[in-house]
Structures are given as structure tokens and as C-alpha cells.
Amino acid sequence: MSGMSRRTLLTRGLAAAAGLSGLSVAARLAERYGLIPPDAGNIYGMGETLTYAANRLIVGDSAAREFPRHMISTAPFANPSMPGEMFKRLEAGGFADWRLEVGGMVARPLSLSLPDLRRLPERSQITQLACEEGWSYIAEWRGAALADVLNAAGLLPGARYLAYYSTDPESWETIDIAEARHPQTLVTWGMNGNDLPVGFGGPLRLRVPRQLGYKSLKFLTRVVAVDGVRHLGQGTGGANPQWGYSWYAGI
Numbered sequence: 553m554s555g556m557s558r559r560t561l562l563t564r565g566l567a568a569a570a571g572l573s574g575l576s577v578a579a580r581l582a583e584r585y586g587l588i589p590p591d592a593g594n595i596y597g598m599g600e601t602l603t604y605a606a607n608r609l610i611v612g613d614s615a616a617r618e619f620p621r622h623m624i625s626t627a628p629f630a631n632p633s634m635p636g637e638m639f640k641r642l643e644a645g646g647f648a649d650w651r652l653e654v655g656g657m658v659a660r661p662l663s664l665s666l667p668d669l670r671r672l673p674e675r676s677q678i679t680q681l682a683c684e685e686g687w688s689y690i691a692e693w694r695g696a697a698l699a700d701v702l703n704a705a706g707l708l709p710g711a712r713y714l715a716y717y718s719t720d721p722e723s724w725e726t727i728d729i730a731e732a733r734h735p736q737t738l739v740t741w742g743m744n745g746n747d748l749p750v751g752f753g754g755p756l757r758l759r760v761p762r763q764l765g766y767k768s769l770k771f772l773t774r775v776v777a778v779d780g781v782r783h784l785g786q787g788t789g790g791a792n793p794q795w796g797y798s799w800y801a802g803i
């Protein structure tokens with residue numbers, strides 16, 4: 553993936569920017585500017601710290617690539633996933649009781665129905681979803697900006713990460729607040745002109761197009777603003793990092 557070589561370049565760039573004096577200086581710089589992934593130096597290690605820091609410093613608020621309509625994949629690949637028991641109950645009721653709970657470090661916790669979410673300003677994007685296993689597809693996603701949802705709830709100043717959960721209790725992830733507020737990060741209910749199919753995470757999926765596919769959690773039910781991730785689950789910041797993938801999956 554070409555993103556890999558770009559990442560390597562950026563990582564080297566950060567080390568160079570730190571005065572060619574080696575990784576420790578760059579790491580201290582990263583720390584000074586608050587660019588340390590949640591568990592750096594422990595499970596995440598130096599390489600990921602620098603990848604994350606370099607991306608935040610150099611890539612910053614840059615956008616994931618958006619594609620013209622004719623590049624939408626004709627046969628997108630739905631990676632099989634298990635939505636869990638709670639999903640089956642909600643599906644039996646036609647998803648009428650589906651809610652997105654918004655909680656944690658917010659001024660006004662919310663419980664939003666699917667129609668509530670569809671009343672928010674509509675956003676769409678044609679972006680690529682890339683799995684770490686090497687395949688990818690391009691699709692149009694439609695939904696609300698996660699930033700609008702968070703603004704409605706009123707993020708408290710100490711919030712630094714957003715944890716998000718699905719009907720499957722085993723599947724959850726976290727992103728930093730900059731990623732959560734990024735205009736391309738969407739709470740999606742539509743795909744390629746239709747309701748989001750169950751195979752692709754319907755009725756509700758978080759789309760995080762600047763990171764690898766596993767950050768785009770299917771069957772989204774809950775987002776929680778937190779000031780750190782170590783107290784969540786096994787402290788790795790998500791289910792995928794728990795299995796050995798990077799917490800930061802920027803592409």
C-alpha cells in the first residue's frame with residue numbers, strides 16, 4: 553500500500569525535524585505537543601508513536617481522498633461480521649428501537665433514533681474502505697457528520713478520545729477527538745444510494761475514511777467521550793489493537 557511508504561517518509565521527516573538527533577528527541581517533541589498515542593512506549597511502542605505524531609503534525613486535518621462517481625466499485629466486498637444477539641432483537645423490530653447513545657464527557661447525553669440522525673445535515677462522500685488484509689473497495693456513504701452529533705451533545709473540554717461500540721460486545725474502537733471531529737468522519741445510514749445494508753454494518757456504521765477498515769465500526773450503537781483509554785477493556789484502545797493491530801491506523 554502506498555500509504556505505508558508515505559508513513560515511513562513522514563516518520564523519518566519527524567525525526568529529521570527533531571534535529572537529526574534520533575528518535576528520542578522526536579518522541580519528546582511528540583510528547584510536548586500532545587501527539588502521543590494513548591499507550592505509547594508501553595504496548596504501542598516507538599514506531600507507532602512516531603507514525604501517529606508525524607501524521608498529526610504533517611498530515612494534520614488533511615482529507616482522505618474522495619473519488620469520482622464512476623469509480624464506485626460494482627461489487628464491494630462485505631467482510632463477514634457477527635452483529636450479535638442484541639442486533640437480532642433490533643432487526644426483528646425493523647430497527648425501530650435502534651438508538652445511538654452519546655455519553656461520557658458531554659454536557660447533554662443523547663439517545664438518537666435513526667430518524668433523529670437522518671434529520672441532521674446530510675453529508676456524503678465517495679471514499680475507499682481498505683482492510684489491513686489487503687483488499688479494498690470504493691463506495692458512496694451517506695449520513696451525518698459525527699462532529700454535528702458531538703456538538704449537539706456538547707463535548708466537555710477534557711475529552712480527548714471517543715470510544716465507540718456496536719451491538720456485538722466484542723467489537724469496539726477508539727479514535728482521538730481530532731479524528732472524531734474531522735468533517736469526513738460520518739455516522740452513516742446510507743450506501744450507494746440505498747439504506748446501508750446489514751452486510752456493510754447497517755443500519756448504522758461509523759465511517760472513519762482516514763484510517764484502515766477496522767476503525768469503521770459496523771452496527772454502531774454508542775459513542776462515549778473519554779479523557780483516556782487505559783481504563784477501557786484491556787486498556788489497548790479497542791478490540792483490534794487487542795489482537796495486535798495498531799491503535800492508530802492512518803492511511
Ligand SMILES: Nc1nc2c(c(=O)[nH]1)N[C@H]1C(S)=C(S)[C@@H](COP(=O)(O)O)O[C@H]1N2
Nearest residue numbers: 629630631633683718723765766768769770
Ligand atoms: N462491528 C464490527 N465492525 C467491523 C468489523 C467487525 O467484525 N464487526 N470488521 C472490521 C474490519 S476488520 C473491516 S476491514 C471492515 C470491513 O468492512 P466491509 O464489510 O464494508 O468490507 O469492517 C470493520 N468493522
Ligand SMILES: [Mo]
Nearest residue numbers: 683684765766
Ligand atoms: Mo479488516
